[in-house]
Amino acid sequence: MSVLTESGLRAADASVPGLDVDPFAIEFFDDPYPAHARLRDAGPLVYLDKWSVYGVARYAEVHAVLNDPMTFCSSRGVGLSDFAKEEPWRPQSIILEADPPAHTRARAVLSHVLSPTAMKHLRDRFAAAAAAKVDELLARKSFDAIADLAEAYPMSVFPDALGLKAEGREHLLPYAGLVFNAFGPPNQLRQDAIERSAPHQAYVAEQCQRENLAPGGFGACIHARVDSGDITAEEAPLLVRSLLSAGIDTTVNGLGAAIYCLARFPEQLARLRRDPSLARNAFEEAVRFESPVQTFFRTTTREVELGGHRIGEGEKVLMFLGSANRDPRRWDNPDDYDITRRASGHVGFGSGIHMCVGQLVARLEGETFLSALARKVASIDITGPVKRRYNNTLRGLENLPITITAA
Amino acid sequence: MLNINFIHPDGRHERIDARAGESAMMAATRHGIAAIVAECGGNAMCATCHVYVGDDWLGRLPAIGDEEDALLDGTAAERLTNSRLSCRIRIAADLDGLVLHLPERQI
């Protein structure tokens, strides 16, 4: 495992443990936990031979990398592909794939559009939609918690909040699936996704234009910032695109995770029913427990010491967010889903300057849905085969057949 | 090493060390002070890192910015004249010994 930089210096000392784990393989997705433990136990810094990248899987190092954005940059891509060497598959994001000071400017716009004040205006609408959805599902009793709940609820509130037209919304989930597969290595998942991407990309490009976004929505609010001179007319559609890429499939998997947790840990559902004010933390803990966004990369901008080893400039470092969120060095009983746990500090939404700018939207969806569920549902039972959905970055299910009973 | 004194609603004192340059929120979460929830990790989005600043200290803090001001209007516990967000308080030598009272609730 000798890694050479262009100058011919050894970038890694041979003591960095090399592992043959492929974190983008189907077998890994089926059960990542034993491999996470191997990665964490091998050392604070590991080398993944399969893709020739460094990896950090312990909480402390993941947190440290996330909080040093000038050394571990995002502008060379937060996937495996290094934008300094390879053309990005789509025009680079001006927030996710940017560093300060450019990032700071774009971030300020989205922070404002997705601020606590903006959430206040949405709360009643989201809560009413959640209550109606739970009533509808209680009438059906048995259904697929992925398609009929985890996808259906966000799809019933988020595209409207954004101001999207009614036609074409069926492209949203495939587009997001594509974006998150594309952060991965050039494996079958990524290649298939990119091959089939043209119609989804065309839809998204169109919807990002100002004239296609309803007044009052997040999209229109972003474009309004062109008038105040905060961003250019070319930047606005790219920021709308960020919400289309990162705003739906993430919450689908977050909500799916929460339902899957409550179905597997009935005593936690009982606690939630006794105290529905725990809904927000029950969602937060599900994001920690399942980590719907499993991984992101950074690229080193200089030689740096990490986990006691020196690594060179221009190296990709893979951060295992899901593993950090279950690191026993940081968490008591990490494999327990506990809705009263102090979950904040988890890295499921990232940490530092790139920490999810849509986190309030995600939490609002999670809280409103789980709060309706806490008041109306007595039990959740898994009634058929649970099938996993495979994606290079997102962790979630394809099918979760359940039966629910009314309180 | 600098110090921050947190005072719980029941009067209990908790003295922690803090590094120059970090925020009071960061120091608190590093020491597991549960009353500082800090849901947004210091990104000025949540107001769950609310504190009441001790009398003698308020004047030594920089003025409240617009962003912080708007967030303080949404705190779970009542906003008082000495309310601040601990993620916006940067620890420096002149704040050694800073006294911060913790609110009853953050959510």
Ligand code: HEM
């Ligand atoms: C449970 C749901 C969600 C999860 C788990 C999640 C996760 C994440 C993570 C881990 C990051 C950090 C990326 C990095 O450090 O490179 C991030 C950033 C981001 N998220 Fe989310 N997210 C969720 C929901 C949302 C929603 C609802 C939106 C939009 C409304 C959104 C928009 C974004 C954007 C634009 C960024 C880039 C921020 C930046 O680079 O400053 N996310 N998200």
Ligand code: FES
């Ligand atoms: S930690 Fe969220 S506003 Fe201070």
